[in-house]
Amino acid sequence: MEGIKSMLACYQAWRKRPAVRLAITLAAVLASALVQCYAIQVFVRQAGIISGGFTGLAMLAERVGELEGVNVPLQVLLLAFNIPVALLCCKGISVRFTVVSLVQVALTSFFLQVCSFTPIFADEFLNVIFGGVVMGASVVVALRGNASTGGTDFIALFVSNKTGRSIWSYVFMGNAVMYCVYGAIFGWKYAGYSIIFQFISTRMISAFHHRYDLVTLQVTTAKGPEVVEAYIAHFLHGISCVEAVGGYSKKKMYLLNTVISSYEVNDAVHVMQGADPHAIINILKTEQFVGKFYRAPLE
Numbered sequence: 001m002e003g004i005k006s007m008l009a010c011y012q013a014w015r016k017r018p019a020v021r022l023a024i025t026l027a028a029v030l031a032s033a034l035v036q037c038y039a040i041q042v043f044v045r046q047a048g049i050i051s052g053g054f055t056g057l058a059m060l061a062e063r064v065g066e067l068e069g070v071n072v073p074l075q076v077l078l079l080a081f082n083i084p085v086a087l088l089c090c091k092g093i094s095v096r097f098t099v100v101s102l103v104q105v106a107l108t109s110f111f112l113q114v115c116s117f118t119p120i121f122a123d124e125f126l127n128v129i130f131g132g133v134v135m136g137a138s139v140v141v142a143l144r145g146n147a148s149t150g151g152t153d154f155i156a157l158f159v160s161n162k163t164g165r166s167i168w169s170y171v172f173m174g175n176a177v178m179y180c181v182y183g184a185i186f187g188w189k190y191a192g193y194s195i196i197f198q199f200i201s202t203r204m205i206s207a208f209h210h211r212y213d214l215v216t217l218q219v220t221t222a223k224g225p226e227v228v229e230a231y232i233a234h235f236l237h238g239i240s241c242v243e244a245v246g247g248y249s250k251k252k253m254y255l256l257n258t259v260i261s262s263y264e265v266n267d268a269v270h271v272m273q274g275a276d277p278h279a280i281i282n283i284l285k286t287e288q289f290v291g292k293f294y295r296a297p298l299e
């Protein structure tokens with residue numbers, strides 16, 4: 001057990017090094033940009049639809065420009081739309097987060113210019129379904145790497161960081177308005193396909209990115225003070241400790257209760273089990289939390 005605790009401590013210390021964090025973020029940004037480029041070229045354009053967010057807005061502007069005889073490349077429009085929003089949201093998120101997210105946008109623009117992926121499906125609906133999954137995956141990779149794909153991600157994370165609430169549903173509604181404009185110009189079938197595409201993409205993000213979800217840990221342990229000390233040494237969250245008696249064993253026990261962010265659960269469980277390998281930990285989803293709650297800032 002001591003060996004496992006030592007390895008965990010070394011791993012956590014290694015992950016906290018600035019150079020390591022930056023390397024992980026840049027790797028996630030690179031992968032996200034490449035996957036996003038792949039989704040656009042293989043699925044989105046093949047289905048005749050547009051993506052959501054500022055990427056979709058750039059695609060809409062590109063296609064409208066083509067109708068008017070004005071050819072503005074998608075990669076140029078991506079940068080033109082994202083940079084002003086990044087500057088506005090910068091202070092509410094973080095300079096580092098904004099910069100690496102803009103790097104993601106720049107890399108996506110670059111890959112769109114130099115890469116040429118071959119479409120897989122001829123069927124429009126298959127392209128819509130798989131495109132939504134792959135595009136959502138590109139966003140999740142960026143978010144898990146502590147970056148984003150820019151545009152509405154900046155706005156959504158800015159609001160979430162301020163309020164602790166997810167607004168991806170509102171982002172979807174904003175995209176729906178854009179799709180209506182697209183449908184009125186290029187055909188309602190493609191607008192409908194675009195909405196289905198974005199719904200799938202949004203569900204992918206909600207399913208795999210849980211930074212702002214909260215969970216409650218209910219712990220039963222015979223080593224209450226030891227578990228509490230280990231917990232507060234690693235986390236900036238409050239924890240309550242109540243003395244109790246085991247219904248079966250009739251021995252003195254402790255009941256601990258704390259609320260943490262979902263991405264902290266695994267680390268919290270390891271810390272508590274390190275202090276008491278026999279601790280019973282019940283993990284519950286927290287629907288609503290009223291009061292002050294510490295959230296680690298975006299780095």
